[in-house]
Amino acid sequence: MSIVQQARGGAAAGTVAGAGLRRRPSFRPDIQALRALAVSLVVLNHLWPKELTGGYVGVDVFFVISGFLITSHLLKELLATGRIRLASFYARRIRRLLPAAFLVLTVSLLAAMVWLPFSRWEDTAREILASALYAENWVLAAKSVDYSASTSSATVAQHFWSLSVEEQFYLIWPLLLIALFWLAGRRNRPAIAVVFAGIAAVTALGLVASVLTTEFSPNQAYFVTPVRAWEFGAGALTALALGRHRLPSPAMKGVGPAGFVLIACSALAFNDGTPFPGFLALVPVLGTVMVIFAGNDNRRPAFKPLISMLPLQYLGNISYSLYLWHWPLIVIAPFALGRALGTFDRIGIVLLAVVLAALTKAYVEDRGQSSVYLNASARRTFVAMAVGMALVAGLAGLQLQVREVRREAAEQAAAAAALQPCHGPLALLAGADCADPFGPSAAPVMSDANEYWKTPPTCDRPDDELKAAETRTHQRCDFSGGKRDAETVWLVGDSHAQQWQAAVFAAAKQRGWIVHTALLGGCPVADVRFTGYADNVDQNSTRTCMDWAKRVTDAVAADRPAAVFTSMFARKQSVDDGSGRPVSEQFSAGLQKTWQRWTDAGSKVYVLADPPLNQAVRQPDCTNLHVQDPAACAVDRALAQPEDPLTTAAKSTYNRDVQLVDLTDYFCDPRKCYTVVGGVNVYFDANHLNREYSELLAPLLLDRLAK
DSSP: OOOOOGGTOOOOOOOOOOOOOOOOOSOOHHHHHHHHHHHHHHHHHHHHTSSSSSHHHHHHHHHHHHHHHHHHHHHHHHHHHHHHHHHHHHHHHHHHHHHHHHHHHHHHHHHHHHHHEEEHHHHHHHHHHHHTTHHHHHHHHHOOOOGGGGGGOOOOOOOOHHHHHHHHHHHHHHHHHHHHHHHHHHTTTTTTHHHHHHHHHHHHHHHHHHHHHHOHHHHHHTTTTHHHHHHHHHHHHHHHHHHHHOHHHHHHHHHHHHHHHHHHHHHHHHHHHHTTTTTTHHHHHHHHHHHHTTTSSSOTTTHHHHHOOOHHHHHHHHHHHHHHHHHHHHHHHHHHTSOOHHHHHHHHHHHOOOOHHHIIIHHHIIIHOHHHHHHHHHHHHHHHHHHHHHHHHHHHHHHHHHHHEEEEEEEHHHHHHTTTTOGGGGGGTTTOOOTTTSSSSSOSSSGGOOTTTTTTTBBBBOOOOTTTTOOOOEEEOOOOOOOTTTTEEEEESSHHHHHTHHHHHHHHHHHOOOOEEEEEEOOOSSSOOOOEEETTTOHHHHHHHHHHHHHHHHHHHHHEEEEEEEEEEGGGGGEOOOSSHHHHHHHHHHHHHHHHHHTTTOEEEEOOOOOOOOOOSOTTTTHHHHOOOOOGGGGGGHHOOOHHHHHHHHHHHOOEEEEEOOOOOOGGOOOEEEETTTEEBSSSSSSSBOHHHHHHHHHHHHHTOOO
């Protein structure tokens, strides 16, 4: 079962505590209410993230429920028969999960081809395939530690990460229980005692892993299965404990409501900045355990009239399909509507998701589980699964092929537009007579050709010099044409320096330079105590960054290049030396100290001012939502280009060999900053330049160097 799949057809909740197992009602309205609460928290968090900041804890609620239910089922079978029929168990999971999942994945893929820009098709196809194979969480874990993917837009299948975690749990958990039962038999120990000890050990180790991984690798911690295993373990321990322990009636009436309160408080108090899962996941996990524990008897539990309300029970019943449908609708809707989502649009998504979930529950989920053909043998179920996966994979491959056709057409359109006199930033030159400098783009959808990190064939392969952990950051690009006296220049910084490399390379072709690049995403090249990028504090990454920045500073000084070009996303980089000084002052001091090292070695330092902000000041995908009128995405210049520690440092230095190169006038007019200039997209993604636009800035960059 998936994180919300437990809703279908009521929930068997009998628990096992040994040979004296008590019979309990198979239907648990409290668990059904928990499902309804959990899926509601997730949906509302996705639609109104600023209002329900911690709604993501609904996933943790589902994980605990899954651990509780599946352990109850498996232990019943083990105690009754001494074994688990694995083929039958996995086949039941497949019939419960895959029909609805394959339907949603297929519809989502087709909807993406109809409405999403083709620049998002590759990620969509890959993640839909990963979701069909229940490996989406590992794909997102890999992307979460890949800086180049940090600005990627969410795909229609991103929410399948939690379903992938659960399927991996279901794959392993029966094997663990079988092993523990075997061990109990070998040691001649009571089976339940050994099972309890084994699950307790797994749960404790998982919690420790969760705390440590959240501390040292927080982005990855959110997705990886071992870090989440303890939450399933908590549900499993609850199933075991219920057979031996029973709270007094007065306590029982208070524990359940208190559990709901804990879940609600975490949903309201937690936010994107909360270190999670870590030890804080104990709050919603403990709350879920309390609700399950309190509802496990025949006495009238507190809140029973409320949790037994038909709408709430029905919502819990369709929660799996509701979870499947809501996210693709959120991703697709802005493109289908041609605008950013408003309040009524979001309400409409909720209603449509409920309708689709109800239909899917009745005509896909239930029929898949009751199919006479599939129930005839586990083999038929496995074959049907393989066929479904093959069909999804085939559609994903088709999407990639169509994407290539669209990409080639876009590149041809861009090449034709490049011949026009008012192309790109040239439209903002003084005296330029351009009819519509902020009109539609000739190629509004970004493709591989627009990737800012692309390097020409004249560049060597990245080498091992200046490695940061396992990342190769140094590359040599020779544009000298073989001249013996060619000048050497360096481009150093993070990805916001890398976005300028097309301009630097184009300038290098004209000047015959040899260019060295040293670039590490999210990392400032400055003598500062770096504490994190974009509010993400990862001690391993910060130490690696500071060590790398020092080695780059030394390498540049030792090379004594003619010039050093440097830039960084200082607005998003946190520094703290413990002095209590303002961050901008700390940054300025550290930057100026680094620049002094280079100018003392005889180099000229050119500080490339960061371009105006993009997604931080306008709706995501604004340009694609306003293809015919991209000027609708314009924002005030003061908002798009606020104070930046990088430019502040360059303006305040007394070092005459440090020069600020600020090309903001080629992104903005005196009042507004734009996403399309001269028929060319300014930005490639959320906060990096389109490589084409960067390259077109080369003449303007050279002009500033001559001054």
